[in-house]
Amino acid sequence: MLSKFSHSSLGTFRQCPKKFWFCYVERVKLPHRVFAHLQLGSIVHRQLATLYQQALDGKVYSREELIASYKNDWDQLDKTKLEVVAEHMGVDDYIENGSRMLGTYYDNFQPFDQGILIMAEGNVNFQLPGTNIMFTARIDRVLKRSDGVLEICDYKTGGQALPSARDASFREQMGLYQLAIQDRYPQYEDVELVQYALKYKEAVSCRFRPDELDELTEQFRSEVNQIINAERYDDWPERESVLCRFCDYAHLCPRKRHQAALESEDDPERTSAEQAAGLVDQYLDWNDKKKEAEAELKMLRKELIVTAKDLGVSKLYSSEGYVTVSVRPATKLPTRTNNPTAFAQLVYLVREKWKLEECLTLDATALLKDFYGKGKLTDEQVGELEPHIIRKDDVRVTPRRSSPATADGQED
Numbered sequence: 234m235l236s237k238f239s240h241s242s243l244g245t246f247r248q249c250p251k252k253f254w255f256c257y258v259e260r261v262k263l264p265h266r267v268f269a270h271l272q273l274g275s276i277v278h279r280q281l282a283t284l285y286q287q288a289l290d291g292k293v294y295s296r297e298e299l300i301a302s303y304k305n306d307w308d309q310l311d312k313t314k315l316e317v318v319a320e321h322m323g324v325d326d327y328i329e330n331g332s333r334m335l336g337t338y339y340d341n342f343q344p345f346d347q348g349i350l351i352m353a354e355g356n357v358n359f360q361l362p363g364t365n366i367m368f369t370a371r372i373d374r375v376l377k378r379s380d381g382v383l384e385i386c387d388y389k390t391g392g393q394a395l396p397s398a399r400d401a402s403f404r405e406q407m408g409l410y411q412l413a414i415q416d417r418y419p420q421y422e423d424v425e426l427v428q429y430a431l432k433y434k435e436a437v438s439c440r441f442r443p444d445e446l447d448e449l450t451e452q453f454r455s456e457v458n459q460i461i462n463a464e465r466y467d468d469w470p471e472r473e474s475v476l477c478r479f480c481d482y483a484h485l486c487p488r489k490r491h492q493a494a495l496e497s498e499d500d501p502e503r504t505s506a507e508q509a510a511g512l513v514d515q516y517l518d519w520n521d522k523k524k525e526a527e528a529e530l531k532m533l534r535k536e537l538i539v540t541a542k543d544l545g546v547s548k549l550y551s552s553e554g555y556v557t558v559s560v561r562p563a564t565k566l567p568t569r570t571n572n573p574t575a576f577a578q579l580v581y582l583v584r585e586k587w588k589l590e591e592c593l594t595l596d597a598t599a600l601l602k603d604f605y606g607k608g609k610l611t612d613e614q615v616g617e618l619e620p621h622i623i624r625k626d627d628v629r630v631t632p633r634r635s636s637p638a639t640a641d642g643q644e645d
């Protein structure tokens with residue numbers, strides 16, 4: 234198990250406890266894969282960190298030098314080994330995107346003197362306030378601005394959509410960064426968090442009130458406790474979602490392994506996987522038939538009840554058998570499930586007002602039925618109970634097919 238938690242590990246558990254188990258408990262080794270979009274992120278982050286470190290020393294790259302240094306980083310990689318996840322993109326498109334992001338950032342922020350650099354690409358280990366839970370956070374940049382505010386920055390090079398300061402994921406990540414930096418530099422109280430969405434050429438910023446940070450701290454504490462409990466009971470359920478498509482452990486996951494075996498031509502389990510698929514088909518077919526039959530039965534049941542009522546009979550016959558339609562007046566009391574408010578009132582009557590000893594530990598509704606049904610309540614109590622009583626006919630439709638011995642109409 235982890236000795237330190239992070240925004241990413243909590244996010245993995247939230248997405249799917251089973252994925253967390255594969256990744257952080259079982260630590261399954263995965264084949265080494267290098268993705269173009271991840272390389273883009275790390276090279277751009279590295280270049281931006283270099284720019285601010287240079288600014289601290291008073292000598293900054295020119296725009297051309299920055300782009301040349303960026304491209305040089307890509308040249309160190311074997312591009313034929315890079316994997317691309319977006320179908321419409323090639324490796325060169327990623328390189329070009331990163332170059333554009335850096336160029337725009339350079340134009341907007343050079344000479345990178347928005348403050349004094351406190352940290353660039355730094356790992357901060359810290360204790361979650363009021364707990365003994367250790368966290369770690371990788372912070373892209375921390376600046377002390379000329380207005381005295383400590384600015385904690387995060388760069389995003391990907392993203393399906395421009396983040397919003399109201400997004401839960403934005404707040405969780407940036408809140409955790411503030412907790413980390415305030416632990417490291419408690420002397421700074423005025424803190425602003427800024428996330429630069431480089432792809433969108435936008436910055437999203439926020440400040441947390443102390444009570445908001447307390448709330449996030451409580452959320453993180455509770456999530457870590459859920460993880461500790463999952464480990465204690467060895468309970469790591471799969472949580473299927475659209476994100477399974479990107480899960481590195483899908484070929485091992487009980488929810489996805491069969492599908493993977495069916496889709497792979499050379500999977501050793503393919504034959505048994507196909508047999509299992511045959512069972513699934515049969516089950517689905519019968520389940521469909523069952524649903525159709527249930528719908529048909531429901532409709533016939535209604536017609537039989539109406540017909541029996543119209544004819545004034547309680548048993549309808551055919552040459553194949555008969556159906557008994559029994560209609561009895563019934564009284565019911567609300568239950569905890571079907572009407573929690575009314576049920577709470579009943580509990581109050583029984584336990585607080587009438588103080589029926591027998592009801593103190595047992596189910597109030599069942600005992601009330603017993604008391605009410607068997608006339609053990611006083612008239613006053615019956616009067617108080619009356620508004621809670623539900624009166625509804627109890628209708629039963631019971632079919633019976635005649636056996637050959639009773640085909641002459643005698644009941645078996």
Ligand code: SF4
Nearest residue numbers: 249252471477480486
């Ligand atoms: S494939 Fe889906 S359900 Fe299975 S571990 Fe991955 S995220 Fe969880």
